Amino acid sequence: MLESIENQYRKIGYIARSHGVGGDVLMISEIYAPTLFDSLDLVWIENARGDLVPARIESVRVQEKNNRLSFFVKFEHVTDRTQADALKQFSVYARHDQVDHLLQQEDETMDMTSYEIWVDHTRVGSVEEVIPNPAHPILRIRMHDQQQLLVPLVEEYVTAVDEERQQIQCQNLEQLMNL
CATH class of the missing domain: 2.30.30 (SH3 type barrels.)
Structure with missing residues (x-):
């Protein structure tokens, strides 16, 4: 029996829009983890049918603006603005074991009670x-x-x-x- 998507993957954000003409996209993160992409080289993008399609990451640039993290991501299979525009509003997932480990590290470093x-x-x-x-x-x-x-x-x-x-x-x- 196959394991459900929710048990294997965690939604980490969504693609807000294309960025530039080279196929980069702006991904808005739904979790606070500035180092999110430091150890991720593969994510899954949910397509219009609801299937998760693997997407290899070529490069990432992180920006914090208005107290929100934004990731400008270049996927290997997306080579132009038209392909990037087609991904708009699609959700982005990562394997639970990769993301939960990062979030656990963030939680451990954020205990500032009584500082x-x-x-x-x-x-x-x-x-x-x-x-x-x-x-x-x-x-x-x-x-x-x-x-x-x-x-x-x-x-x-x-x-x-x-x-x-x-x-x-x-x-x-x-x-x-x-x-």
């Missing part, structure tokens, strides 16, 4: 919870004045994470506060 929050050279609070989010994790911080603050884990607000000292250096937090 201290610093702005400049002043301790201003601590992390109470790390909230998973498809675009990026969100830190729920308890400030010294007992105010709670939700801080996206992006460069706009988090400038450095010192795992050894369990400290997070932040900036621009005043933009997130209810005044």
Whole structure:
């Protein structure tokens, strides 16, 4: 008996549109894993009939914009814009064992509960919870004045994470506060 698609593969995103004339596509990831394609050289694209068709990856360029990861992917079998346009809105899958391993690594590195929050050279609070989010994790911080603050884990607000000292250096937090 064949194993179901859901047990073998995990949806990692979808193809939003073609990019350029050389056959590149913009893939929007549905999971937050910046290193997603570091170990993937083969994915499966769901066609119009619902079949999964293997697609070998030739190259990938990662871009984080508006707190979302985008992957510009070049597949070996897609050589021009017309072929890339034909893939628009198709879902992209990877084998569970490859993706789940990456997500497990991401989860292990993202446990920042009780890390201290610093702005400049002043301790201003601590992390109470790390909230998973498809675009990026969100830190729920308890400030010294007992105010709670939700801080996206992006460069706009988090400038450095010192795992050894369990400290997070932040900036621009005043933009997130209810005044």
